[in-house]
Structures are given as structure tokens and as C-alpha cells.
Amino acid sequence: MFNLGGEELTRFLFAIVALLAAANILGYLAERLTIPRVIGEVAGGLLLGPTLMGYFFPDKFHWLFLGFPSESDLLGLMYQLGLIMLMYTSGLKFQHRFERKDAKIGIAIIAGSTIIPFLMGWLSTYLFNPAAFMGSANNEIALKIVIAISIAVTSIPVISKIFQDLGIMHSRFAKIVVGIAGIHDIILWVALAVASGIVSSNTGVNMAVILQSLGVTLGFLVVALFILPWILKRVTSKPANILFRASFLGYFLVLLLGLSDIAGYLNVDVMYGALMAGIATRITLPENLTRRVETSVVEISFSFFIPLYFAIVGLKLDLAKHFSLQYFLIYLLFATIVQTVVVYFTSRLIKEDRLTSLNLAAAMNARGGPGIVLSTVAFSLGIINQEFFAILVMLALVTSWMAGSWIRYVLKSGKRLMPGDENLIIRKPQEEAQFPSIKTRFK
Structure with missing residues (x-):
């Protein structure tokens, strides 16, 4: 045994x-x-x-x-463990506070980059036969939801890592984009959780099933964002909380796995529960304790679980047999144009200059981790087939590369990312300070 x-x-x-x-x-x-x-x-x-x-x-x-x-x-x-840790660390990066002067930009782009691309993705399914991408669940509604999400999704972990590598995480531009991406992805994960609930239902697809799935998902969201943090703030540091006293990190890992488990039992989706656990932790704790949790989780996650997860994603891909370059290029072009045009003109509508609007559009196109998570969750649920799984993974990778390359080009050309960043000082990670040479380490 x-x-x-x-x-x-x-x-x-x-x-x-x-x-x-x-x-x-x-x-x-x-x-x-x-x-x-x-x-x-x-x-x-x-x-x-x-x-x-x-x-x-x-x-x-x-x-x-x-x-x-x-x-x-x-x-x-x-x-699955790597995916859970990725979603939790994504939640820990959630920015729930905007500067007042940046709120207008955030609200406008969240609305524009979520609603319009989602609708464009949904409507695109009427221009081609989505059955070519259908998975074993044979559920057209869930498939359309996944296609719509894939057009609109943005990556918190990848865009944050790009900003950290470039040394601009402290810039106004980075703070706005990361904040937008966090709220933006919560909305899209609600949609994915609804798709998951529809597929998990054994009663067939009808309006009652869709409304029930939406109601349960939104109820779970409200509990995770408002009620759970309220409870945690009152019980976490109590002397009677033996689990917290026994292990600081163990306490939050129990929260992570417990909330993921509850989400699974509710047919909301385990990974949505992991994301909400990260956000609840972020909202609950003061900044210094959030950094302590994040440091502890990130070290083991990004050195073991998350690289292993992405490697197994590559292991599941069979580009030699199950990948259409033609379909991929068409999908890449469509997804990139839709998100770029929408974010650019939304920014212009709120009086941002052309370069700022283009920079925001490029950053919001990085689909990265969430794009890959979307494809793996949809594939595991049988919503999409292996061919579309490969297309969505490659879409996430290529758009992340494009976004990072554009932002790097803007910085190297000496241009500013947006007003307020004219005198931006690059603060790149000091790897040599963090990782001394072998000769120094073993003296």
C-alpha cells in the first residue's frame, strides 16, 4: 500500500x-x-x-x-502540482490598489481589453468551423468560451518577469500593466471556470446549467476576495491558531490546497481555487508578510515545480504530428491584431499619446503562463483537441516573446514607456550579489 x-x-x-x-x-x-x-x-x-x-x-x-x-x-x-503553484504565485502578484491618477487608465483598459477581444473571439467562431478544434467533451459552448478567452488573456507572471529582467518593475508603466493584468485575468478565469462547470455537468448544456455554473463561480469569487480575507485577518495571528504557529508557510499551503480542493468539489476548477488562494493571501497580509510568503513559495516553485510543469507541457506537445503551422499563423495574426487595436484605441480614447498606447498594447499581448494554463486546463477537460492545444501553447509563447522584444526595443532606443517614466532609472537584478561565484562561496 x-x-x-x-x-x-x-x-x-x-x-x-x-x-x-x-x-x-x-x-x-x-x-x-x-x-x-x-x-x-x-x-x-x-x-x-x-x-x-x-x-x-x-x-x-x-x-x-x-x-x-x-x-x-x-x-x-x-x-498538476506545478500548475497549482504557478496559479498561487500569480495570485500573490495581484495588485488591488491603483494610484488615483492611474485609475482611469486601468478601468478603461480592463474594460476594453477584456470585453471587446472576448466578443471578437466568440464571434470569430461563426466565421470558421470550430469543430476542427473540438475535444473529447464535444461541448461547443465551452469551446467557444476557450477561444474567446485565448484572444483576451494576458500573463501576470511573464509580463512581471519581463519587467524585472529589464529593471523597470518600479516604473509607473509596470505597476499599471501588472495591476490591469491581475484584474483582467480574474474576469477571464471566471469565464474558464464557467466552461469547466458546463463540461463537468452531467445534465447537458442549457441556460439553467450555464446560470448555475456562473452563479457558483461568482459566489466562490466573492467569498475568496471579500469573506475569506476578512476571516483570515481575524484568525491568522490568534494564539489559538496552532497551525500558523507551527508553520508560517505550511499554514498558507494548507489554505492553497484547501481552497483548490473546495473549488474542485464545486466544479469551479481546482486551478481557479489556487489563483483565488494567492489573491486572498495577498489581500490579507501586510506587505512585509506577503513578501515573506512570496519569497518562500517562489524559491521552490520557480526552481522545481514550475519549470517541471512547463517542461511537461512541452512533453505533451507533438508538433511533428499535431500542429498546423498555417492555422497557427492565422490565429496568431488574428489574436495579436485584435488585442493590439483594441488596447491602442482604448488608450488613445482616454488621451494617452501614441507611443504610450502602443506600449500598453504590446504589454497586454503577452499571454505567457495564463495562456498555457488556459490550454492545459481546456485540454485536460476535453474541451479542445491536441491540435488546438499546440496552437494555444505556441500562441502564448510567441506573443510573450513579441511583447518582451518590443518593450526592450523602446528602452534601448531611449524612449519613455509612458508619462511619468521620463527619468526612469533601470534597476536590474544584481545576480552576482545574489549568487556569489563558486570560488567565493567555498573559500
Whole structure:
């Protein structure tokens, strides 16, 4: 009971070592080449997966990742844990306070970049046959919701990492974009949770099922954003709270897994619960304790769980057999044009200058982690098939690369990102200070 044979454990750990090494090495090399790290981490999975190793050396691929019956299940567990940690860390980056002068920009872009792209994505399904992307759940409503979300979604983790790497996280531009992305993605995750609820229902799709799913999702959102933080502020530091006294980090991990579990039981979606747990933690704690939680969680998550998750995403992709370059290019062009045009003209409507509007449009196009999460959740629920899964993952990667490249170009050309950042001082992470040389470390 609860046992894994020595040979099976050895084989599984070898697979983890290979995936983790490939993800971290290629992620590091990607950053050296000024490419978002997530692209390198997914590339690690592509290298070891059916796209490359599985195509040229199928026996070696099978031996490494399908060597015993439960190995795929164990890799699936690591994949899900990595996804849960990614959603939690995304929630911890949530910005719920805007400067008063920035509120107008935030509200306008949140409304514009959410509603119009979502509607454009939904309406686009009437111009082509979405059945070509249909998954095993065979649910057209859920598929249309996923397509609509994929056009509108923006990445909090990737755009934050781009700003940190460029040394501009303290800029007015970065604070506005991260704040917008947080609220923007909550709205879109409500839509994904509704799609999940529709698929999970065994009574068929009708207006009652849709309204019930929407009601449960919004109810869960209200509890997570308002009631749970109110409770946590009153019980967390109480002397009788033995769990908090026993383990500071363990207390919030219990909150993470517990809220994710409740979301799963409500058919809201486990990953939505993980996101809400991160946001509830962020809202509850003062800034110094939030940084303590984030530091503790981020170190293990971004060195182990999250790179492993993105590597397994690459492992699940089979670009050699299940990827249409033509469909991808059309979808990339459509998604990029829609989000760029909408954000640009929304910004112009509220009197922002042309360069600021273009910079905001570029940043909001980075689909990154949430784009990949959208594709993996939709694929696991059977909403989309493997071909569309590959298209959505590649869309998330390429748009993140494009956004980072544009912002880097603007900074290198000496132009400002937006008014208020004219005298911006670049504060790049001091890696040498954080990671001393081997010679120094072992003196």
C-alpha cells in the first residue's frame, strides 16, 4: 500500500532529473538571449518529448517516460502540482490598489481589453468551423468560451518577469500593466471556470446549467476576495491558531490546497481555487508578510515545480504530428491584431499619446503562463483537441516573446514607456550579489 518499487522509483526520478535539467538549462539560455524563460522551459519538454526525441528515438522516449504503467500518472501529478503553484504565485502578484491618477487608465483598459477581444473571439467562431478544434467533451459552448478567452488573456507572471529582467518593475508603466493584468485575468478565469462547470455537468448544456455554473463561480469569487480575507485577518495571528504557529508557510499551503480542493468539489476548477488562494493571501497580509510568503513559495516553485510543469507541457506537445503551422499563423495574426487595436484605441480614447498606447498594447499581448494554463486546463477537460492545444501553447509563447522584444526595443532606443517614466532609472537584478561565484562561496 502506498508503495513504489525501487526500479520504478529510479526510472521516475531519472525522468524528473532529465526534465528538470532540460527546463532549467534551456530556460537559463533563453534568458541570456533576452527571450522569456518560459519559452526555454517548454523547449526542454519539446526536446525530450514526441516532437524531437520521441520522433527520432521513439524507444528511448518510451523507456524514459512510459517505462512502467503508473509513470505517466506520476508525471501528471507533478504537472498538476506545478500548475497549482504557478496559479498561487500569480495570485500573490495581484495588485488591488491603483494610484488615483492611474485609475482611469486601468478601468478603461480592463474594460476594453477584456470585453471587446472576448466578443471578437466568440464571434470569430461563426466565421470558421470550430469543430476542427473540438475535444473529447464535444461541448461547443465551452469551446467557444476557450477561444474567446485565448484572444483576451494576458500573463501576470511573464509580463512581471519581463519587467524585472529589464529593471523597470518600479516604473509607473509596470505597476499599471501588472495591476490591469491581475484584474483582467480574474474576469477571464471566471469565464474558464464557467466552461469547466458546463463540461463537468452531467445534465447537458442549457441556460439553467450555464446560470448555475456562473452563479457558483461568482459566489466562490466573492467569498475568496471579500469573506475569506476578512476571516483570515481575524484568525491568522490568534494564539489559538496552532497551525500558523507551527508553520508560517505550511499554514498558507494548507489554505492553497484547501481552497483548490473546495473549488474542485464545486466544479469551479481546482486551478481557479489556487489563483483565488494567492489573491486572498495577498489581500490579507501586510506587505512585509506577503513578501515573506512570496519569497518562500517562489524559491521552490520557480526552481522545481514550475519549470517541471512547463517542461511537461512541452512533453505533451507533438508538433511533428499535431500542429498546423498555417492555422497557427492565422490565429496568431488574428489574436495579436485584435488585442493590439483594441488596447491602442482604448488608450488613445482616454488621451494617452501614441507611443504610450502602443506600449500598453504590446504589454497586454503577452499571454505567457495564463495562456498555457488556459490550454492545459481546456485540454485536460476535453474541451479542445491536441491540435488546438499546440496552437494555444505556441500562441502564448510567441506573443510573450513579441511583447518582451518590443518593450526592450523602446528602452534601448531611449524612449519613455509612458508619462511619468521620463527619468526612469533601470534597476536590474544584481545576480552576482545574489549568487556569489563558486570560488567565493567555498573559500
